Amino acid sequence: MAAGQLIPAEVVRELMSHPGALFHRLLTDPAGHLVEYTPKLYRPKVGVDRFIRARHQTCAMPCCSHPSRSCDIDHATAWPLGESTGTNLAPLDRRHHRYKHATKAEVSIEKDGTTTVKTRWGQTYVTKPEPLDEPPF
Ligand SMILES: [Zn+2]
DSSP states (O other), rough: OOOEEEOOHHHHHHHTSSTTTTOOOOOOOTTTEEEEEOOSSSOOOOOHHHHHHHHHHHHOSSSOOEEESSSSSEEEEEEEOOSSTTTTEEEHHHHHHHHHHTTTTTEEEEETTTEEEEEESSSSEEOOOOSSSOOOO
């Protein structure tokens, strides 16, 4: 791919849908010199993905019962500023994922999975994952 060429969002989504897809962030200056390399993974590793979906059986938004197995895994703090780890990832169904980004809602996740959503209108919602009754896999 030529330097400076933009990748359309739909192409990125398609690439990301492939298991094992690996992204590296290569930031260059306008002349094309590499100024930063981020070896972090955008897509969580399989074990992290399973952990997130097991911890949250449903979408992490308040009062949503959409099963996490068919949710997007969202970065609370956008990658690459936020890492692809358990304290920065939560399942959001597509509708809530779009809502979060469209309204710029702030999401934070604690180590135990407690998720806090602050809307731009000043409301704060806190949800805690349900305890596991049985192994989800
Ligand atoms: Zn939802």
